[in-house]
Amino acid sequence: MNPNSQNQRWSLWTIRVTPAHSIRSDEEFAANTARFMRKAFGSTTEMRVEKNFSGSRGRITEVFIIQVRTEGHPAHDPAYVSVFAKSFLNFFTVGFGVGTLVSTVAVLEAGSAQDGTPSAQLVMLPGVNI
Amino acid sequence: MANLLYPKFKQALLNKTHDLDTDDIRAVLVDAADYTYGAAHDFLDDIAAGGRVAVSTALTSPTIVDGVFDTADFSWATVTGDQSEIIALYNHNGNGAAADAARQLVLFMDTGITGMPITPNGGNINVTVHASGWFAL
Numbered sequence: 001m002n003p004n005s006q007n008q009r010w011s012l013w014t015i016r017v018t019p020a021h022s023i024r025s026d027e028e029f030a031a032n033t034a035r036f037m038r039k040a041f042g043s044t045t046e047m048r049v050e051k052n053f054s055g056s057r058g059r060i061t062e063v064f065i066i067q068v069r070t071e072g073h074p075a076h077d078p079a080y081v082s083v084f085a086k087s088f089l090n091f092f093t094v095g096f097g098v099g100t101l102v103s104t105v106a107v108l109e110a111g112s113a114q115d116g117t118p119s120a121q122l123v124m125l126p127g128v129n130i
Numbered sequence: 131m132a133n134l135l136y137p138k139f140k141q142a143l144l145n146k147t148h149d150l151d152t153d154d155i156r157a158v159l160v161d162a163a164d165y166t167y168g169a170a171h172d173f174l175d176d177i178a179a180g181g182r183v184a185v186s187t188a189l190t191s192p193t194i195v196d197g198v199f200d201t202a203d204f205s206w207a208t209v210t211g212d213q214s215e216i217i218a219l220y221n222h223n224g225n226g227a228a229a230d231a232a233r234q235l236v237l238f239m240d241t242g243i244t245g246m247p248i249t250p251n252g253g254n255i256n257v258t259v260h261a262s263g264w265f266a267l
Contacts, residue, residue, distance in 0.1 A: 003245050012258075048261065069258075109256045110245075118208075118253030124244035125217070127260035128133045128237070130267050 003071070003122040009111030010122050011075030013041075013084070013104065015066040017092050018054065020099035022062055026051060029064060029095075036091050037068055040084065045070040075106035076113040131167050133239045135265065138172035142225075142234055150199050151192040153224040155236070157257065159184040159206060159248075160216035167216075167238050174220050174233040183211040183250060188222065193263075200263030209250035216240045217257075219264065237265060 003010045024032075030049050037047050050065045074080050085104035093100050110122035142148060158174075164181025171177075184206035191202040219237040227233045240246075248255065 001244060004248060109258075118251045120253050121209075121248055121251065121255045122245050122258065123217070123248060123255060124258045125239065125260050125264070126133065126242040126244075127262040128135075128239065128265040130135050130265055 003110045003124070004119075007111075008071055009074065010069065010071050010109045011073055011106055011111075012109050013066075013068040013070065013073075013075065013106045015068070015088050015105075016101075016103045017064040017066065017096070018061055018101040019064070019092070019096035020101075021097045023097070024095060032095065033064075033066060037066070040087065041068055041070040041073065044072060069109070073106075074114075076108045076115070081106045131238070131240050133237070133241050133265075135237055136171060136235045137169050139234055139236045142172075148221055148224045148234065148236075150221075150236075151194045154188040154222040155192060155201065156188060156220055156222045157186045157204065157206075158182050158218050158220060159209070159214045159255070160218055161212040162215040162240065162247075163212065165216065167240075171235055174230040174235060176235065177218065179230075183214045184209045184255065197267040198263040199265055201259055203256065203258050205257065206255040208252060209255050210252050211250050213247050213249045215247040217243065217246075 033049060034047060037045065046069050048067045052063045052065060054061050054063045081104065085102070088104055089102045092102050108120055110120050112119045158177065159182070160177055161181045161183055165177045168176065186204050186206055189201035189204055193200045217239045218235060221227065221234045221236060224234055225232070
């Protein structure tokens, strides 16, 4: 895989979900999210889910942070990102109830932003065990 | 070659010269046409200035957990220059270093890097650090 080949566009999407109600197990959350993201982004995608805790709303709440690295999506287009952000909000609201907070940030990592600037390039490092 | 820690860094580490989560650790993009790894290499001046295609600012969010050194992802901004094949880490200010001749080389990487070799095009080069960190001792 060469993320810097011509006409490829790689992006990193970070979706932060603060559930209104904790009614799902972590395993169910990860499985359902993986299915949804596969439909949304397609197969040229890797996903990572982290669970943290936040002190918002005057109490300790769960926060899921989903990171999706994918190819082919115009993350530099605010309208495109907005459509995805709305679909994520709908999906997680169905799962966690009204009041669920969802924020979506998309960053173009490799490829042209179509703004006249040179294309961004991406390097992914391996882990090194000494 | 391979991905490895510089032996002189290991020696310095054992002599408690470095504190990787508080020192200013930087990454340099290197043209293999201008630099060949050497086990005796110890400081940044072993990499000729002409071979350093891009140098990062201080890597952010450095952590050491269970022997794993990790940082946040980073970018080299508006990079121009030769095709590059190597990424090296060095300690910019460890042990009071104020010159390249005292800035310890830490890590050499030229293998298994997705997106390398890379030919800079004047844009940013975004670097994703592995989920399991830079290296594990």
